[in-house]
Amino acid sequence: MKRIVLAYSGGLDTSVAIPWLAEQYGAEIVAVTLDLGQGKELSDVRERALAVGAVRAHVVDVREEFARDFILPALQAGAIYEERYPLATALGRPLIARKLVEIAAIEGATAIAHGCTGKGNDQVRLDVSARAMQPDIEVIAPAREWGMSRPEEIEYARARGIPVPATVDSPYSTDANLWGRSIECGVLEDPWAEPPDDIYTLTRSPAACPDLPAYVEIEFEAGVPVAVNGVAMPLVELIGSLETIAGAHGVGRVDMVENRLVGIKSREIYEAPAAVVLHAAHRELEGFVIARDLERLKRDLGRTYADLVYNGLWFSPTRDAIDAFVAKVQERVTGTVRLKLFKGVCQVVGRTSPFALYDHGLATYDAGDLFDHRAAVGFIKIWGLPIETMTRKAARMSNAEC
Ligand code: ARG
Numbered sequence: 001m002k003r004i005v006l007a008y009s010g011g012l013d014t015s016v017a018i019p020w021l022a023e024q025y026g027a028e029i030v031a032v033t034l035d036l037g038q039g040k041e042l043s044d045v046r047e048r049a050l051a052v053g054a055v056r057a058h059v060v061d062v063r064e065e066f067a068r069d070f071i072l073p074a075l076q077a078g079a080i081y082e083e084r085y086p087l088a089t090a091l092g093r094p095l096i097a098r099k100l101v102e103i104a105a106i107e108g109a110t111a112i113a114h115g116c117t118g119k120g121n122d123q124v125r126l127d128v129s130a131r132a133m134q135p136d137i138e139v140i141a142p143a144r145e146w147g148m149s150r151p152e153e154i155e156y157a158r159a160r161g162i163p164v165p166a167t168v169d170s171p172y173s174t175d176a177n178l179w180g181r182s183i184e185c186g187v188l189e190d191p192w193a194e195p196p197d198d199i200y201t202l203t204r205s206p207a208a209c210p211d212l213p214a215y216v217e218i219e220f221e222a223g224v225p226v227a228v229n230g231v232a233m234p235l236v237e238l239i240g241s242l243e244t245i246a247g248a249h250g251v252g253r254v255d256m257v258e259n260r261l262v263g264i265k266s267r268e269i270y271e272a273p274a275a276v277v278l279h280a281a282h283r284e285l286e287g288f289v290i291a292r293d294l295e296r297l298k299r300d301l302g303r304t305y306a307d308l309v310y311n312g313l314w315f316s317p318t319r320d321a322i323d324a325f326v327a328k329v330q331e332r333v334t335g336t337v338r339l340k341l342f343k344g345v346c347q348v349v350g351r352t353s354p355f356a357l358y359d360h361g362l363a364t365y366d367a368g369d370l371f372d373h374r375a376a377v378g379f380i381k382i383w384g385l386p387i388e389t390m391t392r393k394a395a396r397m398s399n400a401e402c
Helices: 012-025 045-051 063-077 088-107 122-133 150-159 235-248 273-289 292-310 317-330 375-383 385-401
Strands: 002-007 027-035 056-061 111-113 138-140 173-177 180-184 214-221 224-228 253-259 265-271 335-342 345-352
Touching (some): 002 012, 002 088, 012 027, 012 150, 027 088, 045 056, 056 088, 063 088, 063 235, 063 292, 088 111, 088 122, 088 173, 088 180, 088 292, 122 138, 180 273, 214 235, 214 273, 224 235, 224 273, 273 335, 273 345, 292 317, 375 385
Parallel strands (some): 002 027, 002 111, 027 056, 111 138
Antiparallel strands (some): 180 265, 214 335, 253 265
């Protein structure tokens, strides 16, 4: 009998997908639910999958793997899509694909399935990632095929005794993991409409934030954040604690219109308090310890890296190669960054590193200045020579015309 491994969230779509796949493909369905730090109670998800017809249901905590193998490389690369989106959802997809393919091999399944629709980026990320690892695997996306409207889907569920959660009335489509949360649909589809405050769950409205700022010191060792305010923590906990502090000060909200891979512009709301703070800190420290040309090159590659992640090309030689470059740069990214969090704003207010290229003697305007002011004269002469030459030439030509 055909066996399909389904990425099961516990929500309505993937609950309906279990009997739908079983009926359409005459298959056994194995449900897989991953804990990526979405913060949802997963205790009864196994029972739910079995109740709607899965033959087996696995629940796997992959938070550490997610942080180490996906979030950290993206942080170090400075991967922020279109200058705003720290890529939480996009980074989760290749890991989900990896787990589905691994479990399919263990289960002897020839196909995997997921709940994505045919309109977004997530289907691309899951399908391409799965086939990058196992080119022969069949990838099925029921919601892309079944052609049911929302009411029809609810009817389908009721007819089969699938419990329809009360939250199905929520007009929003959300996705969450350790690195942040994305919110789409409903009133948010009007790019002119301000998002209602109740869509946010990780961040406090700036108006309701404390009147005193919080200071956070993040310590990095070779590009890895290792401690917050002097307390050493493993990465998963560190991200969690920054989420709490930054969220309480309203930091991490993003409202943007982004370019989807499938050619659509879409209005997206993100809350990513930990990601916003960590990217700000990491970027600051890196810039403090590497030279200008390398810093520029690194930023350009960060944009390329973000595009790769966004566009579903995580498992690609291009990303491997950029990772090697980024790893080389991280060797010097050791030190501490001090940030001020206040009513929705995150500001770097201090940085220190044993590798700092900042030299007080060169930078100061006070006594102790070591910069050779006289050397500037010759430098400027040669630097401006091409411009000066053009002006002289233009003057000669217009004189000749008279
Ligand atoms: N636009 C974002 C992205 O492409 C978020 C997608 C949210 N996905 C979801 N299934 N709700 O990464």
